[in-house]
Amino acid sequence: MSLQKRKKSIDADVKITYKTYLKPLLYLLPFIISISIFTIYPFFNAFVISLKENYKALSGSFTGFGFGNYEYVLTNETFILALKNTITYVLWVVPISTALSLLVAVLLNRRTKLQAFFQTAYFLPLVTSAIAIGLVWRWLFNFDYGLINFVLSRLGADAINWLNNPSYAKIALIVYGIWSMMPFTIILLLAGLQNINKQYLIAAQVDGSRPTQTFAYITVPLLAPTIGLTMIVNMITAFKVFNELFALFNGKPGPAYSLYTVIYFMYEQFYVKYRLGTAAASAIALFFIVMILTLIQLYMQRKWKNY
Amino acid sequence: MKVTIKELTKKFGDFTAVDHVSAEFDDGKLIALLGPSGCGKTTMLNMLSGILPSTEGKIFFDDEDVTDLSADKRGVGLVFQNYALYPHMTVLENVCFPLRIRGVPKKERIEKAMKFINLVHIEDYLDRKPAELSGGQQQRVAITRALIKKPKLLLLDEPLSNLDAKLRVEMREEIRRIQKESGVTTIFVTHDQEEASSISDSIMLLKRGVQQQFGTVDDLCDNPVNLFTADFLGTPTINQVHGTWSEKGFVADGQTEIISFNVNIPTGTRLIYASRAEALKLNQDKQFEAEILEKYKVGKDTLVRLKYGNGSLRAYTEDKTIQIGDIVGVGMKDFGVFLFEAESGKRLL
């Protein structure tokens, strides 16, 4: 490198002024603008709206700031039911879909030739409309003609009224939720599995480890960071369950209004009842619940993942 | 345990990485698997450990045919070139892993582990993760992990190649010591002939998957079967001069004098004359003349480089008066001088 050039690069290293940030900022601008308009502004706006009492969307009038909306939401029976349903949904869907996805990912990771096909196949639900898929599931769960009841009858079991019996409807929603969460999880876990150095697995085998032991003692611990990441992302997604519910029960919150979820509650407050204040308050409440749970999970993971 | 391989072969598609190698590795010996990069050393080791299935041939541990036995059932200890310590386990957990999967209770396996740990001196890092260890420390952990299950066969794949020169010498002595103390049959892969010579009971030399020679260090140095072996072993590298066989002896290219040898070779055969530096003597029993090109001090001797024919020769001398440019008479001792057929590399003398 010539002396002059080197001097220049040293200068570039030393002088960090606001000009240094100008060019990168320019590149980032489209992203910053769009995220400001569609994410950051609405978030703060929702926060402000949630504090406005008796807020009228059309006129923009309100009677003052306070926690009235929160009081309404947190004591509302429907909201509490929605919260219970959502938490039940999360507690079933996230662990089961993660475990099943891990199983599928491990199987896929072995068959390298079929992998490309399966990767596409499992990706498909991600890019297909949730409503369209919901219709398919509605057919699968259909009492009279559904494939699931058909299989049950073949096995000699009684047909189940999946979509109209509140307790079975919950199971149907969870099954559909697990299924819809798997593709994304499988792809992340598969990527994680492929990042594990094969040498550790070979070393374990030479050490006398059987495949199941290698999986438990080597693969899973090495995959822990990825598993943790997918669980956090999936938990956040599961807390926002709405599409699955809407599609499966034709826009209703389950049979006999039994399957309210937090987002469905929010949707109803907003689109059906035009109560913007309580809708915003329930969104912010959900935000804090998810945030706290994510922080707890992150904290536990840091203790768990330790290399 | 004695290890016998018969016609062991590995093909990757059309490419033959290991080509019909047969040998017997005696119980308790340390055998070096030597050869240039890509000659099939790792492939051979992987077949012995059961990681890689062989294409042809058989492997016997004592009298048992283990050719089709999977790696987890062979009871072989393997130290990988990059050690492959489990990154999420501490040193102690790494070392205990082979016992853990055999269901040995925790207390007992730590007791057993401590014996080996004291042998290789890694007591101070038991709670560290592999990422917090130096290369030499990692290597000792890897060796301990391989030894703890009391393997019948210990395989080491270039375990010293990541270490600096000093640590390398220390560690190879340590490996030798550990091997002697545990008495386990050991195969040690290296591409460094000096390392192989200094550590092993015998050496197997490979070239492009084909076994060149298998014997003790002295065998290979004093009695090489071909030019490749002669060239690969020994420091400094063996002297080589191209030439032709005339009726009575060897004539180097560009020279007229005949160096006579007591051997029958068809006249006109293209040859390579090869001699160890130690096998030449200056100004004694002169057989040919050569000019001194360079001289270096090596310990209390002087190493000189001589111009002869189209090549050059290295020789040792104690004569301090020799100057660059001198023409000296060169004689040969009765060892370390060979003639190879130029085309095939086959040894003729």
Ligand SMILES: Nc1ncnc2c1ncn2[C@@H]1O[C@H](COP(=O)(O)OP(=O)(O)OP(=O)(O)O)[C@@H](O)[C@H]1O
């Ligand atoms: N899986 C494979 N597929 C195709 N060719 C392979 C494979 N593994 C090894 N080879 C080839 O076989 C030959 C021997 O490889 P091997 O790893 O045994 O060499 P090596 O003697 O251990 O070399 P090094 O000293 O560089 O480690 C090489 O030419 C290599 O390219």
Ligand SMILES: [Mg+2]
């Ligand atoms: Mg190798």
